[in-house]
Amino acid sequence: MKGPSAWCIDHPVATILLTFALVLLGVIAFPRLPIAPLPEAEFPTIQVNAQLPGASPDTMASSVATPLEVQFSAIPGMTQMTSSSALGSTLLTLQFTLDKSIDTAAQEVQAAINTAAGKLPKDMPTLPTWKKVNPADSPVLILSVSSTQMPGTELSDLVETLLARQISQIDGVGQINITGQQRPAIRVQASADKLAAIGLTLADIRLAIQQTSLNLAKGALYGESSISTLSTNDQLFHPDEYSQLIVSYKDGAPVHLRDVAKVVNGSEDAYVQAWAGDRPGVNLVISRQPGANIVETVDRIQAALPGLEAMLPASVEVKVLIDRTQTIRASLHEVEITLLIAVLLVVAVMALFLRQWSATLIVSAVLGVSLIASFALMYVMGFSLNNLTLVAIVVAVGFVVDDAIVVVENIHRHLEAGDGMREAAIKGSGEIGFTVVSISFSLVAAFIPLLFMGGVVGRLFKEFALTATSTIMISVVVSLTLAPTLAALFMRAPVHNANNKTTFGDRLLAGYEKGLRRALAHQRLMIGVFFLSLGLAVAGYIFIPKGFFPIQDTGFVLGTTEAAADISYGDMVKKHLAMAEIVAADPAVQAFSHSVGVSGSNQTIANGRFWIALKKRGDRDVTASQFIDRIRPQLMKVPGIVLYLRAGQDINLSSGPSRAQYQYVLKSNDGATLSTWTQRLTDKLRSNPAFRDISNDLQLGGSITHISIDRSAAARFGLTASDVDEALYDAFGQRQINEFQTQINQYNVILELDTQQRGKAESLNYFYLRSPLSGEMVPLSALAKFDAPTIGPLSIAHDGMFPAANMSFNLAPGVALGDAVILLNQAKAEIGMPTAISGNFQGAAQAFQSSLASQPWLILAALVAVYIILGVLYESFVHPLTIISTLPSAGLGAVIMLWICGQDFSIMALIGLVLLIGIVKKNGILMIDFALEAQRSRGLPPEEAIYQACITRFRPIIMTTLAALLGALPLMLGYGTGAELRQPLGIAVVGGLLVSQALTLFTTPVIYLWLERLFHRHSHPPAPAPATALATTD
Template identity: 90%
Template sequence: MIKESRGVSAWCIDHPVATILLTFALVLLGLIAFPRLPLAPLPEAEFPTIQVSAQLPGASPQTMASSVATPLEVQFSAIPGMTQMTSSSALGTTTLTLQFTLSKSIDTAAQEVQAAINTASGKLPKDMPTLPTWRKVNPADSPVLILSVSSSQMPGTELSDYAETLLARQLSQIDGVGQINITGQQRPAIRVQASADKLAAIGLTLADVRQAIQQTSLNLAKGALYGKSSISTLSTNDQLFQPEEYDQLIVSYKDGAPVQLKDVARVIRGSEDAYVQAWSGDEPGVNLVISRQPGANIVETVDRIQAALPGLEAMLPASVQVKVLIDRTQTIRASLHEVEMTLLIAILLVVAVMALFLRQLSATLIVSSVLGVSLVASFALMYVMGFSLNNLTLVAIVIAVGFVVDDAIVVVENIHRHLEAGDGMREAAIKGAGEIGFTVVSISFSLIAAFIPLLFMGGVVGRLFKEFALTATSTILISVVVSLTLAPTLAALFMRAPVHHENAKPGFGERLLAVYERNLRRALAHQKTMFGLFCVTLCLAIAGYVFIPKGFFPIQDTGFVLGTTEAAADVSFADMVAKHKALAEIVAADPAVQAFSHSVGVSGSNQTIANGRFWIALKPQDQRDVSASAFIDRIRPQLMKIPGIVLYLRAGQDINLSSGPSRAQYQYVLKSNDGDTLNTWTQRLTEKLRTIPAFRDLSNDLQLGGSITHINIDRSAAARFGLTTSDVDEALYDAFGQRQINEYQTEINQYNVILELDAAQRGKAESLNYFYLRSPLTGEMVPLSALARFDVPTSGPLSISHDGMFPAANLSFNLAPGVALGDAVLLLNQAKNEIGMPASVNGYFQGAAQAFQSSLASQPWLILAALVAVYIILGVLYESFVHPLTIISTLPSAGLGALIMLWLLGQDFSIMALIGLVLLIGIVKKNGILMIDFALEAQRGGLSPEEAIYKACITRFRPIIMTTLAALLGALPLMLGHGTGAELRQPLGIAVVGGLLVSQALTLFTTPVIYLWLERLFHRPTPAPAPAITL
């Protein structure tokens, strides 16, 4: 007679139709949700970041830093929630990057930034063409798409106009599109190139030319004629659009005759900046480098752009070609496909293990059904929580395959045992599910407890793994419900008692059990030895953690490589172009390269002519013989053969925590209140680090070799003519600053009119002798050479960086193969001490290295928190302070196994390996739970502790082996994977596989000994029977 209590399992067995239909509803919800889940490389985990840009054409880096950056920084520093403020000032431009706490709304931050700009506007230079502008950005994010726009027939200025007005503006309106940088853009402009000697001969100044153009080419309101029966809008020919129209412009009169602009200047249609150029491979053109908005989904954004391109191309002239040069979503899709294949392989391996041990088709299908339902239903919860299908959530599902099967195995195996004992199908299902329900809950809830600390991790790492932890947790919760409802229901309907043949050979499970039983007796007979083995394992695990090299995130092979070039600070534009072409030939010749783009000149994130950019797309992994990192190592020696220029390459990453574009993977910042001191010690530290083999591609951003020609103004001489230094500055700006003196508007755009000296004169110091200022006292013409002189050129910075309003320098570096980030941090700090860097120069890591330091400090606390959470859950479930210790004693061997496997395979102890270790805390203690739960029940039945634990080990051996193999085989494809994105997944799989192998070999023998030792230590009497838990 079955003692039936109306628990969940019994109710489901009595109502199979309802159970199956409710389960089908779960599956249906998951199937509906799956195609609606967005695709992404990783969960969204970006710092809210705003970039502010300001221009003052012709202003030196020092002027931009002091008169533009500093007033803005003073106002921005008062914005609450800002964690970092950096600025970089170069010739005519300043870029400030403001990073806020993760909890700060970027929309709120944007409003506060705009208010700060308005407040600072009164302290900015009056001749700035426009107020500073801001945009929401992912400053360190790789572009999601690069489009090449080229034409064999169209001039560069006209091509650039189409790229800006038609393509860039339309694409920027697409949802998800953020910043669009147009590299190589030759924006149309009217350039007025004045001849200094012709002006001098007529008695005119550059100021006369400027004022004439400003006063005679306007676009102002005129009004309308209001008649009795109609209204007519007034229009005039007040704007000038063509160079020929400017030629006829009257600048002044000489002896009663008009002096036209063409008499003193050459007016041409050119570009705003003649010193920019971009290429798609070796073909000149214009490139659109497209980044996404913060929080936007990469795949969906690129899909929208691709859908819009055919319509936009149809609006372009036939000679204009638009090509997708680089598409990051190709590798993202390939990476996710690899994870999906890994998931499929893991499922097949786990099902094969079930078939091997259960040796019954119906039992195997029941376990497989629970697995399928749990995984599919988890997609519905992911959709409700707003998650995406990304590398981490899919890895969580892959790992969950082993967890999910654990619950089903324990239930089905216990039912199978009752069937073997002769119980009927329904009776076995009710007994089996009822007896094992508490164990299933204990296993699952203690496993979930290990994930709890991940939910409270701070910073970007916490944001990344929140989706991982919740996806795994939700899948486990679903599996608990399905294992205790669907599994016993299907077992009552379809599982039959196994048929035993007299001459049948023992199965694999029986033979393995016999081997274990013999060795278990030996272990219990030598308990001191086994306890000593446990102590040694614990000590080795702690020592292994202390000494293993530690890293942050593995360097991924995303198929995308970013490059920054640096030439001599005083390099000419023509030389820079030639050097870039030489580098491009080497890149194009490498068989791993699929496509690439490069640019020189001031555009986008590039602030000086001495720097350029490379974007390189590698072929799919199955079509090349090297990884992205190996490609960089292979091509580096060839690139170094080009004299006078260095190309710094780094593999593009799905997660990049830098506050801006960087030459290498890792950054170290130095700052001081004294610029000269900063420069001195930055150079010393750079030179020291270059002697350490662990560092590769080391550089700093000082660029102190720029040529500065100082003009010494004679204030006394100027005062005699009624002139001021401001008048001299204005004259110099007119001559040499590519000054934007006016603009003209069309229906769709507006363009600048630029004043400058004739090209033959503006590059010579002697040109001071050729142009004049008019004295306000006498009206006579005063040669500028009488008021100022050129000094001998000196060196100075091409750009000036600030960090938190202090002068700063950024060091960038990659690591040599086999060097862990933790080792590099120690080496860098040691180098600082060896050179005796003073306390007045403050240094700290930034980006990934900074996040690594934070995570390294929190790692022991994270592991401890997971242990405490598991202990608390087990203590509550068992109403005991002691038994959780027995269960947790299984963990040191798992930690040791994980560390040994990572060390053997040359892997750092990275964040992914740490997550694997946390997972082991949840997985491995299952062995202890299965043993202890049965042993306690046996002691309540009157057995001694020795008899109880022995029987528990033998009885629960098969589910222990099956669940461990399921978890191991679920992680094995992650460990062995070599497809796109495998670098991110491998450390987690290695840690789990290594931990399970070692723990399984040891805990089957050490756990019974620890149980008996604690029983004797605390002299625990046989506990009273616990109230029945019905499920």
């Protein structure tokens, strides 16, 4: 029965056409693949936002956050629940297991909100709202909208009702967040003095407005021949209309609203502002839908912008502030260049060793077909073109040519022996078929554990593993079908001449023969070298600094500002503008935006946000991290405010806004104790040079003016604490007392004291309430006393319903995350932190801890998988051990090269080590397969068999190793956007291949003989070593 190779050789037309079909499928699939920075890694997360304007952080935490948390805690599959409560708002973040359906979770969250509604404050303007978010997904586009003539409220309304809605309808667009938005509102600013003089309260104003501006159903007139809908002027839309409202009568004369208050157009929140560079404006932060092609989505938005701008007034300018696809395109372009360089280097190696263009072109054809066809499988599996899948293809270049090299080189050897083209192709491919399958199957086995990695890391590398394995499996088929077919048609016997004896390959082989004879003559030394490399590899892994993912330079920098907790809005704006001047002056900055006030995830006036886009990598002299280090000292010159910067990452595992790359959370039942020890730990870490930008979110310096109510005195007037609270809320809470609707939006009416009075504590002395018993006006001073201002938190955080404090930190250059974890735990022990306070890492640091615990098991699982596959293929318990013995030296080389290059052992380096497990054992397979066949078919003793195996297979071993090494070399030496992510993998592979190649060519044959004697001494007594194998030269 003919094998597949022989059938293909006999049917060259069918083979070539079927191969062409594979290529055609890949060509069709390639432009249809989505483009993304990384594989889709949806992290099921829902954010719940609750608003109660004017409510203190303590009120929001106890009366809003807690009832919601109680209901949310019963939702199955929830892994983490955090909340942050500030003045007037609570933001809850719910994270679920990766296998939880986000749609199911959303339904359960809505049901929990409905259940909790009865326990929430009655005067909340609306029930809490929720939205699906993916922390691992960064915004793809940030637009800035500004105008030199239009007021901020009108601009915000235009952005919300026109621009944002039109963009949201574009295919691929997900969420759109508007920062710095000043939603239009009508503000009623009452004068406490005038109200008191007339005998009115703010409650009278509120009720009058609520009763005179309505939008209710009125019915219709049903006539005999027509129907007419009823309409009234019951709804008011303009400040002038509100000003004319009669709110009371004084001495028989009407009192209009304008007599006691100013009614003006304003914004819902008077304390929010954003800038695009130095121009006030509004920013649109746009995210993509899950699975959408980022580049195509942004291109659609860019194409639609001219038409949208034409619909806007001439004074409105729309600018692209940050376009993430620029760095994505640049990064993918760099990978594509890396792939091209790898292919050219590999082809050059083939030409050097084979010395025949036909053989070189056959290997090149197998390489091209395998790589292009892999795009079709990627499309079928729903993958995207991203940094990891393209890196998998780059790495696969070395694997793919391995199969083709082994087949073509064996055919080439038969041609050298004098066989005809067809005979050589059939013999060569038939002899080597099992070896090719063994190499590829055992290589695929090394990837199997990656498919079972848990968490978001496992999701990221699933596409990497499947892309690499599918490319390898395609190469097996093509190498055993197309390669022998083309060899039978085009490969010629090499022309022998005197020059052939002095080629580089011949000299290399001669040197190896000499070294091999010495190694076989000193077997105990070689065994010692093997165990030494094993020990050093294990020790190196234990002691090398561990990391998560390398810090990338995406050209995008995020910033969070923090000022004194009691800072005024005006002072915060001044300090922000001062920092903006420093940012604008840096030559690496292309564009930037910043905002202050309560907007989106920013919950306090004392905090703000910066978004900074750096110039293209080739147009600036610093990386993103170096830019942060350079500008940090200049920013510190602005007094009273700190700007925490961090480089934007493609891999973002933080569940919420963070001041730095890494997060650590402390929890306790006692909030006061928690605050004390959090500050002590923060101070301790700030004294350690390994940490940068240490901060926490306590913000305890907020000023609180406390009013002590005399309940007995209030009762004499028929007043209660509730009456006092309502009056204070009317005056100082920016209370939403009414709303009016248009065809395109809904707007609020805000009640407050006059701007000159609401910022002063003295205005409380002129505050009056009406007694329900006598109707007289009662000054607030008769019911309460005013305490001196005290200090309190600006925000209150919960983690799993417990009071929590969130710490953030960056690392100094050269400090690995694994070292930082150890140092942080040491700092806790040194300050004597009580056991009542628990702590755990979150975000990237938490994922790092999980991956660190599973790393040894992942490596072990890869080894076991390879052993099982090899054991099944060879029907032996022993020979797989010989093959796997090639791996310790590879691990040692990887660790040494990482240490030389100043890299920690990151997840990418771990993947490189897993790749080495698949690559390096190829040397052992090529040797052992030949030796076993020589022993079985020719009856050679083990010593002679392994010697001939090493000499015969030396050329394909060197060629395949060089192919894999040169395929990884561009990754190691990569420069440009995204190189930081790829370099550790390339460094590990190159280092592992260099050391393993230097050692395994000599240790593997010795270990083969050692295991032969150890396991087969009874059935196979050792024969005398042949002179060719054991002769030494002195």
